[in-house]
Amino acid sequence: MYPRSLPYLLLLPSTLFLCVFFxxxxxxxxxxxxxxxxxxxxxxxxxxxxxxxxxxxxLTNTLMLALAVVPFQICLALxxxxxxxxxxxxxxxxxxxxxxxxxxxxxxxxxxxxxxxEQTGFLNSMLQGIGVIDQPMxxxxxxxxxTIFLAILLAxxxxxxxxxxxxxxxxMGLIPKEYYEAAEVFGAGRWxxxxxxxxxxxxxxxxxxxxxxxxxxxxxxxxxxxxxGTNLPVLMGEIYTWQFDLQDANVAAxxxxxxxxxxxxxTLLIMWGLRTPKGARV
Amino acid sequence: xxxxxxxxxxxxxxxxxxLHSIDMTIDDQEFMVLLGASGCGKTTLLRIVxxxxxxxxxxxxIGDKRVDQLPPKDRGIAMVFQNYAVFPHLTVxxxxxxxxxxxxxxxxxxxxxxxxxATLMHIEGLLKRYSGQLSGGQRQRVAxxxxxATEPEVLLMDEPLSNLDALLRMEMRAELKTVLAESKTTxxxxxxxxxxxxxxxxxxxxxxxxxxxxxxxAVEVYRNPAAHFVGSFIGNPPMNxxxxxxxxxxxxxxxxxxxKGPDSSKQTIQFAIRPEDIVVHGQPGNxxxxxxxxxxxxxxxxxxxxxxxxxxxxxxxxxxxxxLDSDAQIKPGDTLHWLPQADRVxxxxxxxxxxxx
Amino acid sequence: MSTAHRFGSFPVQLAGSWHRYLFTGAVILxxxxxxxxxxxxxxxxxxxxxxxxxxxxxxxxxxxxxxLQFFMNYAGVGQALWNSIKVATVTMxxxxxxxxxxxxxxxxxxxxxxDTFRILVLMxxxxxxxxxxxxxxxxxxxxxxxxxxxxLAFVHTTLALPFAxxxxxxxxxxxxxxxEEAAWTLGCNRFQAFYKVIFPLVLPGIAASxxxxxxxxxNEVFAAAVLTIENRTLPAFLLQGLSDSPMHLKFAGGAVLxxxxxxxxxxxxxxxxxxxxxxxx
Numbered sequence: 039m040y041p042r043s044l045p046y047l048l049l050l051p052s053t054l055f056l057c058v059f060f061x062x063x064x065x066x067x068x069x070x071x072x073x074x075x076x077x078x079x080x081x082x083x084x085x086x087x088x089x090x091x092x093x094x095x096x097l098t099n100t101l102m103l104a105l106a107v108v109p110f111q112i113c114l115a116l117x118x119x120x121x122x123x124x125x126x127x128x129x130x131x132x133x134x135x136x137x138x139x140x141x142x143x144x145x146x147x148x149x150x151x152x153x154x155x156e157q158t159g160f161l162n163s164m165l166q167g168i169g170v171i172d173q174p175m176x177x178x179x180x181x182x183x184x185t186i187f188l189a190i191l192l193a194x195x196x197x198x199x200x201x202x203x204x205x206x207x208x209x210m211g212l213i214p215k216e217y218y219e220a221a222e223v224f225g226a227g228r229w230x231x232x233x234x235x236x237x238x239x240x241x242x243x244x245x246x247x248x249x250x251x252x253x254x255x256x257x258x259x260x261x262x263x264x265x266x267g268t269n270l271p272v273l274m275g276e277i278y279t280w281q282f283d284l285q286d287a288n289v290a291a292x293x294x295x296x297x298x299x300x301x302x303x304x305t306l307l308i309m310w311g312l313r314t315p316k317g318a319r320v
Numbered sequence: 321x322x323x324x325x326x327x328x329x330x331x332x333x334x335x336x337x338x339l340h341s342i343d344m345t346i347d348d349q350e351f352m353v354l355l356g357a358s359g360c361g362k363t364t365l366l367r368i369v370x371x372x373x374x375x376x377x378x379x380x381x382i383g384d385k386r387v388d389q390l391p392p393k394d395r396g397i398a399m400v401f402q403n404y405a406v407f408p409h410l411t412v413x414x415x416x417x418x419x420x421x422x423x424x425x426x427x428x429x430x431x432x433x434x435x436x437x438a439t440l441m442h443i444e445g446l447l448k449r450y451s452g453q454l455s456g457g458q459r460q461r462v463a464x465x466x467x468x469a470t471e472p473e474v475l476l477m478d479e480p481l482s483n484l485d486a487l488l489r490m491e492m493r494a495e496l497k498t499v500l501a502e503s504k505t506t507x508x509x510x511x512x513x514x515x516x517x518x519x520x521x522x523x524x525x526x527x528x529x530x531x532x533x534x535x536x537x538a539v540e541v542y543r544n545p546a547a548h549f550v551g552s553f554i555g556n557p558p559m560n561x562x563x564x565x566x567x568x569x570x571x572x573x574x575x576x577x578x579x580k581g582p583d584s585s586k587q588t589i590q591f592a593i594r595p596e597d598i599v600v601h602g603q604p605g606n607x608x609x610x611x612x613x614x615x616x617x618x619x620x621x622x623x624x625x626x627x628x629x630x631x632x633x634x635x636x637x638x639x640x641x642x643x644l645d646s647d648a649q650i651k652p653g654d655t656l657h658w659l660p661q662a663d664r665v666x667x668x669x670x671x672x673x674x675x676x677x
Numbered sequence: 678m679s680t681a682h683r684f685g686s687f688p689v690q691l692a693g694s695w696h697r698y699l700f701t702g703a704v705i706l707x708x709x710x711x712x713x714x715x716x717x718x719x720x721x722x723x724x725x726x727x728x729x730x731x732x733x734x735x736x737x738x739x740x741x742x743x744x745l746q747f748f749m750n751y752a753g754v755g756q757a758l759w760n761s762i763k764v765a766t767v768t769m770x771x772x773x774x775x776x777x778x779x780x781x782x783x784x785x786x787x788x789x790x791x792d793t794f795r796i797l798v799l800m801x802x803x804x805x806x807x808x809x810x811x812x813x814x815x816x817x818x819x820x821x822x823x824x825x826x827x828x829l830a831f832v833h834t835t836l837a838l839p840f841a842x843x844x845x846x847x848x849x850x851x852x853x854x855x856x857e858e859a860a861w862t863l864g865c866n867r868f869q870a871f872y873k874v875i876f877p878l879v880l881p882g883i884a885a886s887x888x889x890x891x892x893x894x895x896n897e898v899f900a901a902a903v904l905t906i907e908n909r910t911l912p913a914f915l916l917q918g919l920s921d922s923p924m925h926l927k928f929a930g931g932a933v934l935x936x937x938x939x940x941x942x943x944x945x946x947x948x949x950x951x952x953x954x955x956x957x958x
Contacts, residue, residue, distance in 0.1 A: 040867060048782035049794055051775035052838055059809065059835040060801055066812030121704055134946055135708050138715070141938030143896030145912045149931035150718045156924075158730060160717050196714060208950040250802065257805045260898040260916060267920055274807075274899065281811060281903065294808045301805055372858050392861040405859035409877045422864030470863065 067298075070291035083288040087296075090289075096271040097296070103187070103272070104255035107194045111251060112244070114195070115202035120232065123210050133207070139200040147197035148264025152178075155189045155265065178265060186266040193261050198254060202247045209243025210236065212320045239320050245312040252304045256297050273297050321383050322396070322473035322506040323348045324369065329378030329388075331364055331530075338364045339530045342378070346506060346523075352535075354510045355517040356527035357553070362510045363478055365527070369508060370399050370476050382474055393422075398467035399476040402483065404459045406451040412438075412462050413447040419470035437465040440499055457488050464496070468503060475505040481516060493519055514554055518542070526550050545666065548673040551592050557630065557641045559666070564591040575615035575635050579660070582667050582676045589676060590668040595630070595641040597664035600648075601657040614657040617642060619650055631656070715935065721928035730924060748929035757914035758933070760826065761895055764910055767830035768894035769887045772837040773845075777883060780845025781871075785854065801839045809835065810900035817904065824906050832900045837890035844889065844948060848882040849875070885948035892941045896934070 074080055087093055122133055139147070154160045155177050162174040177185045213236065221231045237244075259274035268275075273293055280290040324346040331339040339361045346352045354362035367373040369380055371392035380388040387395045398419065407415050414421075416434045425433075438444040441461040451459055460480060467475060480496075481489045497520050500507055511517055517524045518538040525535040526549070534546035545551040551559035564572035564581060565588050572581040574591045581591070601614060617633035617640055629644040633656065642656060650656065667676040725741035748754055779798075783791065810832055814823065822828035852875060860870035901913035909917065915930045 045782040045786040045788045046790070048778035049790075052779040052842060053794065053797070055771075055775050055831075055834065055838060056797055056801065059813070059831055060804075060806075063809040063812040063816075064804070066816070067808060070812060117703075118707060121700065121707075124700070125704075132704060132708065134943060135711055137946060137949065138711055138939060138942055140949070141892050141896070141935075141942035143898060143912055143934050143938070145898045145915060146896070146931045146934040146938075149915070149927055150714045150935070153717050153721050153928060154714060158924075160736075163735075196710070204949050211950065253802075253805060257807060257899075259807075260912070263916065263919060277808070277811070278899070278902070281814075287811065287815065290811055294805075294811060297805050297808065370862060372861070391866065392858075393864045393866060397862060399859065399862040401855045401859060403853065403855055405853065405855035407856060407859075407874055409874075418860070419863035422869070466859075466863070476862075 067291045067294050070288050071295045074288070083292040086286075087289050087292045092271045092276060096273050096276045099187075099270055100256055100258065100273045101300075103190065103194070103258060104252060106191055107198075108248070108251050108255055111195055111199045111202055112248065115199050115206050115247070118199070118203050119206040119210050120236070122207055137200045137204055139197050140204065142197060143260070144197060144258070145260035145264060147193050148261040151189060151193035151196070151261075152264050155185075178267075178269075180269040183266075183270055186270050189265050190258075190261055190270065193265060194255075194258065197261070198251065201254070202251055205243050205247040205250070206240065209240050213239045214320075238314075238318075241312050241314045242319060245308055248308045248312070249305050252308065253301045256301055256304075321348050323381075323383060324474060324506060324508070325379075325381040326365070326369070327379040327381070329365070329368060329375045329380065331361075331368065331373065332376045337530055339368075339375075342532060344525065344532060344535065346508065349504055349506055351500065351507045351509065351520060351522045353517040353521035353524045354508065354527055355512070355514060355524050357512055360527040361530040362512075362527045364530075366476055366478055366508055366510045369474075370397055371395055395474070396472060397474045397476055398470050398472035400460075400463045400467050400478065400480045402479040404456075404463040404480075404483075406454075406459045406462050406466075408451045410450075411447065412443065412449050412451075412454070415451070415462055416447075416466045416469050418466060423470070433469045433471070434465075437469045440468070441465040441495075457484055457492065460484065460492065464499070468499070472505055475500070475503075475507045477507065477509045479511050480509075482511070482513065489513075489516075496520065514556070518554075526553065528553075543664075544675070545592075546675050548590065548592075548668045551666065551668070555594060557595050557643075559592045559594050560635075560640045561668070562591045562636060562638060562640070564589050564667070577613055577615055579665070580662075581665075584676060586669070588670060590670050592666040592668060593660040593664060595643040596628075597661040598642050599659050599661060600642065600644060601659075614659045617656040617658060619652055619654045619656060622650060622652060715939075718928060718931055718935065721925065722932040724925070726923070726925045744925040744929045745932075748926055748933070751926060753909070753914060754911075754930070757909050757911045760905070760908050761910040761912070763826045764830050764833060764901075765891045765894040767826060768833040768837055769891045771830060771834040772841040772890040773883060773887050775834070776838050776841025776886070777845045779842045780847075781849050783842070783846045784849035798839050798842050801835070806836050807897070807899035807903075810903040814903055824904070824908050826908060829901060829904050829910070830894070832904065833894040833897055834890075836897065836900075837893045840893070841886050841890055844882065844886040845879075848879045848886075848948075852878055882948055885945040888941050888945050889948075892938055896938065 071083055072079055072081070074082075118136060122129060122136075125132065142150075152159070157174050157176045157178070161177070162171070165171045166174065176182070178189065217235050217239070218231055221235050226234060257274050258272055259278070262270055262272050262275055273296060277290045277293045277297075280286050280293060324344075326342055326344045326346075329339060329342045330337070342365060354365060356362045364373060368375045368388075369382075371387070371390060375388060378388070379386055382395060382397070392399075406412075407418065410418070413434055416437060417430050420430045420433060434447070435444065438447060441464055443458060443461045443465060446454065446458060446462075451462070454462065460483075464480065481492050484492060493516055500520075509516075509520065521538055523535055523537055524541050526533045526541065528549050534541055534550050536544075536546075541550060542554055545554065545559070548561070552561070562574050564574045564579070566584070566586060567573045567578055570581060570583050571578045572589070572591065573579075579591070581589070615635060617631075617635045619631050619633050621632040623630040623632070624646065627646065629646050629648050629650070631642045631644060631650060633640045633642060642658065644650065668674065669676055720736070722744055723740050723742065725739075725743040726747065779794070782788075783795065813828070813832060817823035817825070817828045822831075856874050856878075857867075857870045860874045861867070865873065896912065897910075898912040898916055901910045902916050905913055911930065911934060915922075915927065915934070919927065
C-alpha cells in the first residue's frame with residue numbers, strides 16, 4: 039500500500055536534524071574536553087577545572103539544590119495531582135492556574151522572585167508592614183549565601199513543579215477508577231489506596247517526571263543569576279563564565295561533560311529504581 | 321461482471337502463517353460469508369481483497385482485472401468497517417458523498433445518489449448531523465450508505481453488526497439482506513456470528529487456522545459438515561461426537577449398540593449427531609423407540625430455554641447434548657434412552673478430521 | 678458512619694466536613710502560591726520608576742506606565758523583542774515540519790529502526806540540551822551562522838523537536854487507522870486521505886504543538902545568551918543586563934516575557950496532558 043521507503047522518508051528531516059544539531063555537537067563537546075588545539079589527548083582541562091576554587095562550590099551547590107528541590111517537588115506535585123483528581127467542577131480552571139508556571143521562562147521566574155526578595159522587595163515590605171522587622175533585610179547580598187540558596191529553592195519550586203504536575207496528572211488519568219473502587223470494596227482506606235494503587239501504577243510517570251526534573255535541575259542557570267548574581271556558583275553558570283569571560287572553551291566543555299555524566303548517572307539510577315515490567319503497567 | 325477469484329493467496333507475518341494458500345471463486349452478485357472464530361484469518365483475507373493488506377503470495381482477480389498490485393481506490397470496491405469509520409468532521413451528507421466527490425461526480429448526481437442511499441438506509445432525516453450526534457446503529461447505517469453510494473461492483477463488509485446490541489443486530493440483519501439483494505453487488509461479508517452467516521449468505525466459507533474448511537450453502541454446511549471443525553462450530557448447540565469402534569461388515573459399536581456406518585478399515589472413527597436429531601424413548605414429541613437396543617444418556621444439567629429444553633448428559637463419559645420439547649419431564653440424574661435419526665448421522669475420520677461419506 | 682462521596686474520579690470518604698475544608702483550603706492556598714508572585718511582578722511593572730525603588734512597597738500599585746514605557750523605549754529592547762519573535766517563529770515552523778512527519782511515521786508504521794529512532798528521541802530528553810550551544814558557537818562562526826536568527830532557531834528546534842514528535846505521535850495514535858483505510862476505499866490515495874481526513878482532525882493538536890515549540894524558544898535563555906551578541910533575543914538581552922540595568926527595567930522585561938506565555942499555556946493546556954498520557958504507556 040505504500041513504498042517501503044515511506045516511513046524512512048518521513049523520519050528523515052528529524053533524524054538529520056538530531057544528527058547534525060545533537061549528535062554532532064555532543065561529540066564535539068566530548069572532543070573539546072579531552073583534546074587540545076594541537077590534537078593531543080589530555081586531561082589537563084579537567085585538572086584545570088578541578089583545581090579552580092569555584093569548582094567544588096559549584097558542584098556542591100548544584101547537587102544540593104537538586105537534592106533539596108526535586109524530592110520536595112515530587113511530593114508537592116503528587117499532592118496537587120491527587121487534589122485535582124478528586125475535583126469535578128473547577129478542575130479545568132485550577133489545572134490551568136497550576137500549570138501557568140510551565141510557560142514561564144526560568145529567567146522570568148528569577149525576576150519575579152527578585153521582586154519578592156530584593157532589599158526593597160515585597161517580602162521585606164510585608165514583614166515591616168506586620169511589624170516583624172523595622173529595617174529592610176538584605177537577603178540577597180553576598181554574605182547571605184544561605185538565604186540566596188533558600189530564595190533560589192523557592193523560585194525553583196514555584197517554577198518547575200508544574201512540569202512534574204502535568205506528567206503526574208496525565209499518568210493518574212490513565213488509572214481506571216475501577217481499581218480504586220475494587221480496593222475500597224476490599225477495605226482499603228484513602229491512604230492505603232494511594233500507596234497501594236496510585237503510586238505503583240504511577241511509576242512510569244514518576245520515572246519520566248523525575249528524570250526530566252533532575253536533568254533540568256542540573257541545568258539551573260538563569261534563576262541563580264537573577265537572584266544571586268555571581269554569589270552562588272553553579273555548574274551551568276561556570277560554563278558560561280569559562281566560555282565567555284575567560285575565553286576557555288575546553289574547560290567549559292569539561293564542565294559540560296561533568297553535567298552530562300551526573301545527568302546520565304541519575305537517569306540510569308532512576309530508570310533502574312522505578313522500573314516496571316511491561317505487564318504490570320496500566 | 322464482478323466475479324472474484326482468489327488464487328493461491330497466502331499471508332505470513334514473520335513466522336506466523338495467517339493464511340495458507342486460499343483458493344476461492346465468488347460468483348458475480350453472490351453473497352459470500354467468511355465465517356470463523358477470532359484469528360482464523362477471515363479479516364486478513366477480506367483486507368487482502370480490499371487492498372489494505374498485501375498477500376505474501378497469490379493473485380486476486382476482480383472481474384477480468386488482476387488487482388492484487390493495485391491500491392484500494394483502483395479496485396472498484398467499497399468497504400464497511402467494524403467500527404464504522406464515519407468521518408467525524410463531516411456531516412452525514414458529506415460522509416455519504418465522500419466517494420462520489422473523490423470521483424468528481426457532478427453535484428446533481430451526488431445529491432441524487434446520497435438521497436437515494438440515505439432513504440434506502442432510513443437515515444434521510446439525519447443528513448445534516450455529525451457523527452458525534454448519532455447512535456451506533458445510525459452510524460452503521462451511514463457507513464453502509466457511504467459504501468453503497470459509490471455503486472461499487474464489490475462490497476466488502478468486516479463484521480459490520482458486531483458492535484450493535486442483540487435486538488438491533490437482528491433488525492439490521494434483515495434490513496441489510498433486503499438492501500443488498502436489490503443492489504446487485506458481489507459481497508464478501510466477514511463475521512464470527514453463525515446466525516448472521518446462515519441468515520444472509522448465498523454461500524458460507526468456514527475458516528479455521530488460516531484455511532477454508534468448507535464453502536457451501538447454509539443448509540449444506542449445517543447438514544453435511546465437511547470436517548469435524550464445521551460440525552463442532554456450526555449449530556447452537558454444536559454436534560455431538562462419540563467414538564465408534566469397528567465391528568466389521570460396515571457396523572460400528574457406539575455407546576454399546578451396533579449402528580450401520582461407512583465401509584472403512586479403520587479401527588475407530590467418530591460418530592456425530594446433532595442434539596435435535598435424537599429420538600428419545602418415552603418423551604413427548606418423539607416417536608417412541610423401544611428401550612432395548614437404544615443408547616443411554618445420563619442427564620447432568622437441564623436448561624429450560626423457552627422454545628426447547630437443553631439437556632447436557634454423559635454418554636460413554638463424553639459430553640452429549642439433547643434437545644427436547646419444552647414440556648419434557650426430565651431432571652438431573654435421569655437416564656434417557658435414545659436413538660439417532662438415521663439419515664442425520666455423520667461420520668468423521670479421527671486423524672484427518674474430515675467427513676467420511 | 679462516614680459518608681462516601683463521589684468526587685471526580687475516585688471516591689473520597691469524608692469524616693465530617695473538616696476534610697472538605699482542608700481540601701478547599703489547600704487548593705486555594707496553592708492557587709495563591711502560583712498567582713501572587715505574578716501579581717507582584719505586575720505591580721512592579723505597572724509602577725513608576727520611583728515606586729519600584731521605593732520601600733516599603735505597597736501591595737496595590739498606583740498605576741503608572743512609566744516603567745513599561747521606559748522599557749519599550751530602552752535601546753535594544755524593541756530589537757530584542759523582534760528577534761525573539763523571529764527565532765520562535767522559525768523554531769515553531771521547523772519543529773512541526775520535522776516533528777509531525779516523524780510522529781505520523783511512528784504511529785502508523787512498523788519498520789526496522791523504529792526503536793532506534795525512539796531511543797534517539799528519548800536520549801535528547803535525558804541530555805542537557807543547552808550545552809550544545811557551546812560547540813555550535815564555534816561551528817557557526819566558521820560557517821557564518823553565528824549571531825543569527827537561523828542559527829539560534831536550529832538549536833531551539835533541537836530542544837523542541839522531541840516534544841513535537843511526542844505530541845504529534847500521541848495525536849496521530851488517537852485517530853483510528855480505519856478512517857484512513859475508509860478513505861482509501863473511497864477513492865483516495867495516501868496523501869489525499871491524509872489531507873482530507875486526518876489533517877482536519879489533528880489541526881488543533883498540531884497548532885498546540887506549534888505553540889508549545891514557540892514557548893520553548895521564547896523562554897530559552899542559555900543558548901540564546903551563548904549564540905547571539907548583536908541580535909539578542911529578549912531573554913538574552915535581559916540576562917546580559919541583569920547586573921547593571923535599573924530595577925524597573927528588569928521587572929518590565931520580565932512581564933513582557935511572562936504575559937504571552939500565560940496566553941499560550943491557556944491555548945495548549947489540553948494537549949499537554951494527552952502528550953504525557955500516551956507517552957508513558
